Amino acid sequence: MDKKYKVLVVDDATFMTKAISDLLESDAEIEVIGVARNGLEGLKKIKELHPDVITLDIDMPVMDGLQAIRHIMIEAPVPIVVLSSLFSDGSITFEALRLGVVDFVAKPSGAISSDIHVAKQQIVDRIKLATAVNFQNIRRVRVKRGQGRAGHLNASTPSSLVVIGTSLTGPNSFIRLMTRLESGLHAAAVILLEISPKILPAFVEKFNEFASWKIAIAEDGKVLEQGVCYIQSNMLSVTVDFSEYGEPCFKMGEPTDNPLNTLFISAAEAFRERTVGVLLTGYGDDGSEGFARIQERGGKTIAQSVESCVYPNLTDSAIKRKRVDMIADESNLAEAIASLIKR
Structure with missing residues (x-):
């Protein structure tokens, strides 16, 4: 394959950006073209480097991952694979998926760089698949809190x-x-x-x-x-x-x-x-x-x-x-x- 998948890695931890970059570039078809330390820097580099896909952490200073997703999808649309240790926070996982990220992958054992290789194949596969999305069909879902279940029936066997x-x-x-x-x-x-x-x-x-x-x-x-x-x-x-x-x-x-x-x-x-x-x-x-x-x-x-x-x-x-x-x-x-x- 002559053309490589171009990836931007966005994570505030230096050891993690290196671990993710090394993991991705161990695949001959992937090239990490840059790294960013927060969402704001990531947004800037997306506009400069035009990656095919980005990996995105959630817990970052200046502009966190969720804020970044909102801005990216409007200002510089690109497929996003979230790679975060905050998978146990329901509001974060739900919000990221609602906003239209391709996938939300849990960092193994929190953010231990040596442990991340356990998920190597999953992450590599997600990056490649993310580049093939029909991007114009990715849209945030508008939701209304507390719309209730007025029509919810009493527990019974479904027909x-x-x-x-x-x-x-x-x-x-x-x-x-x-x-x-x-x-x-x-x-x-x-x-x-x-x-x-x-x-x-x-x-x-x-x-x-x-x-x-x-x-x-x-x-x-x-x-x-x-x-x-x-x-x-x-x-x-x-x-x-x-x-x-x-x-x-x-x-x-x-x-x-x-x-x-x-x-x-x-x-x-x-x-x-x-x-x-x-x-x-x-x-x-x-x-x-x-x-x-x-x-x-x-x-x-x-x-x-x-x-x-x-x-x-x-x-x-x-x-x-x-x-x-x-x-x-x-x-x-x-x-x-x-x-x-x-x-």
């Missing part, structure tokens, strides 16, 4: 199940969807996100302040309740099964190469014609086989339109295989899902 799949950049699209999907539907929802399990609890806690549905983590043995949207990382295998009392519940398994197919197929077998499958933005071709099973069992499938995706691969693959009953732009997904839920 229908919405299963949602996505991958990188999915949290941003998912936040937008779940702040628009009407509450009070006779359904539960479950989504697999490409998000670190370390970040998930804080993300869910913060998301609950804005979503009209209750947001919870999908856990082994947890019984599905109406009006709840369950989230889990696609680093795990999640299936829907029945408890000994005949209640729909989650079963957690070992990681699999096709977590969306695994979830979708199990949902189709459990809820049959009352299953609604949804594919959002993402790379790869996972989910198409699961969509086929949903259709075979009488359920319905929806794909986000290729034109509105940050990564079109997931939805494009399912559409080309004729596994999609309905295609909707991101702005119309919530209405499309509601229209297919069995009343």
Whole structure:
């Protein structure tokens, strides 16, 4: 490869900028073209150096990471991979993903430079994938605090199940969807996100302040309740099964190469014609086989339109295989899902 991925590293710790730079440049396809000590300096260097992607710390002086993201997305748009030890702060992880960063990667063991190499491949992969985003489709999600759950129904077994799949950049699209999907539907929802399990609890806690549905983590043995949207990382295998009392519940398994197919197929077998499958933005071709099973069992499938995706691969693959009953732009997904839920 003649052309290298050009990266700017923004972090206030000298040892960390060196550790990240060395880590990235150990890959022959990546070139670190500069470093910056805070968000303000980073913004200036983005305009000067025109990197393909930046890594960004959150806890920095002068201009912190969140302030920097806001300015960068308006003044000098570039794909951002957050690399921070502040993953346990829900307001920070949620806000960064809401504002449109490509991913939020937890620094291993805080900010210990020798430990960061544990995550080397993940970080390198994120940098390369970040350069391929359809950047004009990355937008901050506008949210309103305390919009409440006036339509949230009392805990009961859901009549229908919405299963949602996505991958990188999915949290941003998912936040937008779940702040628009009407509450009070006779359904539960479950989504697999490409998000670190370390970040998930804080993300869910913060998301609950804005979503009209209750947001919870999908856990082994947890019984599905109406009006709840369950989230889990696609680093795990999640299936829907029945408890000994005949209640729909989650079963957690070992990681699999096709977590969306695994979830979708199990949902189709459990809820049959009352299953609604949804594919959002993402790379790869996972989910198409699961969509086929949903259709075979009488359920319905929806794909986000290729034109509105940050990564079109997931939805494009399912559409080309004729596994999609309905295609909707991101702005119309919530209405499309509601229209297919069995009343």
